[in-house]
Amino acid sequence: MDWQALLLTLKLATITTAILLLLAIPLAAWLALTTSRLRAPIQALTSLPLVLPPTVLGFYLLVLLGPLTPIGRIIASLLGHPLAFSFAGLVVGSVIYSLPFAVQPIVAGFSAIDSSLTDAARLLGASPLRLARTILVPLAARSILAAAILSFLHTLGEFGVVLMLGGDIPGSTRTLSIVLFNQVEGFDYTAANRTAAMLLIFCVVALIAVYARPQTLFGGTNASPAATGDRNG
Amino acid sequence: MVELQLNAQRGSFHLQINCTLSAPWTVIFGPSGAGKSTLLRLIAGLEIPDSGRIVLDGKVITDTRGRVQLLPGPLSSQRGVGLVAQQPALFPHQTVSANVAYGLAHLAQLDQQTRRQRVTAMLELVGAAQLANRSPRALSGGEAQRVSLARALAPMPSLLLLDEPLSALDAGARDQILTRLQTWLADQKIQTILVTHDAADALATEAEVALLQEGTLAALGPASHVLAAERIRLLTRLRAR
Numbered sequence: 001m002d003w004q005a006l007l008l009t010l011k012l013a014t015i016t017t018a019i020l021l022l023l024a025i026p027l028a029a030w031l032a033l034t035t036s037r038l039r040a041p042i043q044a045l046t047s048l049p050l051v052l053p054p055t056v057l058g059f060y061l062l063v064l065l066g067p068l069t070p071i072g073r074i075i076a077s078l079l080g081h082p083l084a085f086s087f088a089g090l091v092v093g094s095v096i097y098s099l100p101f102a103v104q105p106i107v108a109g110f111s112a113i114d115s116s117l118t119d120a121a122r123l124l125g126a127s128p129l130r131l132a133r134t135i136l137v138p139l140a141a142r143s144i145l146a147a148a149i150l151s152f153l154h155t156l157g158e159f160g161v162v163l164m165l166g167g168d169i170p171g172s173t174r175t176l177s178i179v180l181f182n183q184v185e186g187f188d189y190t191a192a193n194r195t196a197a198m199l200l201i202f203c204v205v206a207l208i209a210v211y212a213r214p215q216t217l218f219g220g221t222n223a224s225p226a227a228t229g230d231r232n233g
Numbered sequence: 234m235v236e237l238q239l240n241a242q243r244g245s246f247h248l249q250i251n252c253t254l255s256a257p258w259t260v261i262f263g264p265s266g267a268g269k270s271t272l273l274r275l276i277a278g279l280e281i282p283d284s285g286r287i288v289l290d291g292k293v294i295t296d297t298r299g300r301v302q303l304l305p306g307p308l309s310s311q312r313g314v315g316l317v318a319q320q321p322a323l324f325p326h327q328t329v330s331a332n333v334a335y336g337l338a339h340l341a342q343l344d345q346q347t348r349r350q351r352v353t354a355m356l357e358l359v360g361a362a363q364l365a366n367r368s369p370r371a372l373s374g375g376e377a378q379r380v381s382l383a384r385a386l387a388p389m390p391s392l393l394l395l396d397e398p399l400s401a402l403d404a405g406a407r408d409q410i411l412t413r414l415q416t417w418l419a420d421q422k423i424q425t426i427l428v429t430h431d432a433a434d435a436l437a438t439e440a441e442v443a444l445l446q447e448g449t450l451a452a453l454g455p456a457s458h459v460l461a462a463e464r465i466r467l468l469t470r471l472r473a474r
Contacts, residue, residue, distance in 0.1 A: 116322035119279055120381075123316050124336030124388065125306025134335075138326045 001194055002179045009175040012087070013155040016094040017102075020151045023095070024102035025144065029132045031103070032110035033118070043107075050100045058164025061093050065165070085167050090175075093165040094155045101150040109143020110136050149210050153203050235392060235424065239275055239285035248272060248282075248448040254426065256441035257419055261428045262460065263445035269428040270318075272445070273394045276426070277316040278305040289313065289392055307388035308339055315390035317398040321381035323369035329356070329380050330365045336388040355383035358417055359410055374401035379410070393418065395427040432460055 031043055049057060065083040066072045076082045083089035113136060121131050137144065159177040166173030168182070176195055183192035234255045241248040248268045261269050274280045276287060278294065281302055287295040294303045294312045303312045315336075323332050333352045337343055343351070356362045359379040369377060378401050385393065399407045418425050427440070442459040444452040452459045 114322065116318065116320050117324060119318075120322040120324070120384075121335070122279070123277060123305045123314075124384070125308055125311055125339045126335075130338075135324060 001191075001198070002174075002176070004171055005174050005176050005179045006198070008087075008171065008173075009156060009177075012090055012094060012175060013152045015091055016098060016155045017148050017152045019091070019095050020098060020102040021144070021148055024099070024106050024147060024151075025137065026132070028103050028106035028110055029128070029136055031107050032136075033128075046103050047100045049097050054097065054158065054160025055164055057097060058093065058161040061089075061096065061161070061165050065089055065092065084165060085169060085173060087166075087172050090162060090166045090173055093161045094158060097158055097161045098151045098154045101154045102147045105143045105147040105150065106140060109140030109146075112143075113139050146210050149206050153206050156202060157199060234290060235276065235426070236286070236288040237272075237276070239272070239282045239287070241271065241275060241280070241282045241285075243271060246271075246448060248275075250448075250450055252443065252450050252453055254424075254441070254443065254453075257422075257424055258415060258440040259424075259426045259443060260440045260456065261426060261443045261445055262432065263430065265430055267430075267445040268448040269430070269445055270396055273316060273396050273426070273428060276392070277314050277394055278303060278312045279316075306339070307336055307390050313391035314394060315385040315388065315392070316394040317378075317382050317385045317396065319378075319397045319400055321369075321374075321377035323372070323377055323380055323384075325369050327369075328365070329361070329367050329369065329372070332369065332380060333384045333387050335384065340388060351387055352383075355387045356380070358386065358413060359383045360406075375399075375403075375406070378402065382410075382414075389421060389423065391423065393423050393425045395425065397429055398427075 027042075027046065031039060031046075062084050063069065064071055065075060067076055067082050072082060072084070079086075079088065083092060117135060117139070118131060121135050126134065157177055158175075159181065162173065162175050162178060163181075166175075168174050168178050176199055180192055180195040180199070183189075183195060234253060236253045237250050239248060239250045246266075246268065248271055250272060261272065263269050271280065275282050275295070282295065282297060284297045285295065286293065286297070289312070292313075293299070293301050294314070295301060303310070305312055305314065307313060307315065323329075324335065327335070330352050333355055334348055337348045337351060340348075353362065353365070356365055359382050361376060361379040361383060364372065364376055364380060369380070372380065378399050382395075382398050399410060402410070415425075440456060441454065442452075442456045443450055444459050
């Protein structure tokens with residue numbers, strides 16, 4: 001087992017998930033609440049990695065973050081090295097590639113919240129930030145947890161973007177899926193089986209955690225019948 | 234005093250209102266689908282009219298021509314309008330006390346103790362003091378409506394809109410709370426607009442009545458005058474029993 005690759009993969013998935021949650025929660029709140037005409041194009045843009053071949057995304061990021069573009073040159077001058085073929089570059093690529101896996105469950109969670117609750121908070125003077133912090137996030141906690149787990153798993157198993165953008169540098173960009181690819185290419189099926197089994201077990205355990213999560217975490221997404229006045233008394 | 238000049242198209246329904254509501258307590262009466270709830274949502278700022286203007290106590294809170302649309306909320310920079318809808322919409326993850334205190338968080342001039350006192354006073358006013366530590370999930374429909382009313386009252390808005398807020402209570406409990414509420418609102422000088430489709434409710438209060446029919450204001454005046462026909466209909470029905 002390539003423990004260095006395992007640790008690097010877990011580190012990449014953890015950092016990517018943390019960044020994604022910070023980005024996805026405000027973005028999903030805006031997508032769920034806005035009536036702006038920009039909603040459809042922004043939602044399409046965030047969903048693009050779902051349908052785009054990872055190699056295409058990896059190629060464009062490689063070009064964009066490389067030394068031939070102004071953005072790439074600015075980043076290289078700030079970091080002292082180009083983002084491409086570095087761990088930081090992998091994080092950028094992973095965040096973009098896994099963005100829909102974080103945004104879409106949270107948008108669904110926020111959209112499922114009864115609009116009478118958000119109306120009530122607005123009528124009581126809640127700013128968008130307070131509305132998100134005190135109403136949306138607690139009531140969509142299950143969706144946010146699901147988004148975090150899905151983002152983590154998606155990053156754990158990504159291959160195309162990682163290979164295109166990061167290459168295969170041990171300790172820096174070599175993740176478990178690259179190790180698996182190398183093992184298969186070298187006909188070392190015993191080692192490949194161990195690596196694949198490791199990824200499989202991770203994914204199965206985490207998905208069980210998603211589907212077996214408490215149904216009443218923070219009370220679910222919608223108000224109860226009593227809270228919305230469906231019971232008489 | 235609320236000055237309304239509103240035009241709003243919602244599908245095939247057209248709301249067109251031109252009036253000034255100056256009485257401390259106004260009842261908007263009309264059948265289902267007359268546009269009562271839409272009118273309240275426009276005044277509260279939850280919806281924007283296609284054209285028009287709303288002025289509350291001299292302050293322009295909506296003006297489509299001048300592109301003015303103050304945000305909902307109790308602050309002086311906001312609309313200063315409270316709304317209690319038929320659906321209580323209590324925040325299910327907060328206690329009853331936290332629900333009632335929600336609108337006080339922005340009022341920087343209130344210290345913690347004053348906030349706690351305000352919450353207790355509002356819950357007592359609506360007869361729900363014993364529910365303070367309960368979860369909204371454990372409340373009946375009537376209890377939830379009482380708490381929702383207390384929550385809207387707590388920030389003391391300039392204008393209070395009540396959209397059939399106590400429909401889940403029996404007539405006796407409803408009359409008791411409304412009587413207590415009317416006295417308190419008069420003391421606090423909070424103008425109130427109550428929506429109902431129940432003629433008996435409208436006639437029970439000595440209020441100005443606005444009769445809304447198919448999105449337009451059919452009449453505005455004392456209940457005994459505006460609802461004369463409804464009164465005769467109710468009396469005839471009672472005699473027939």
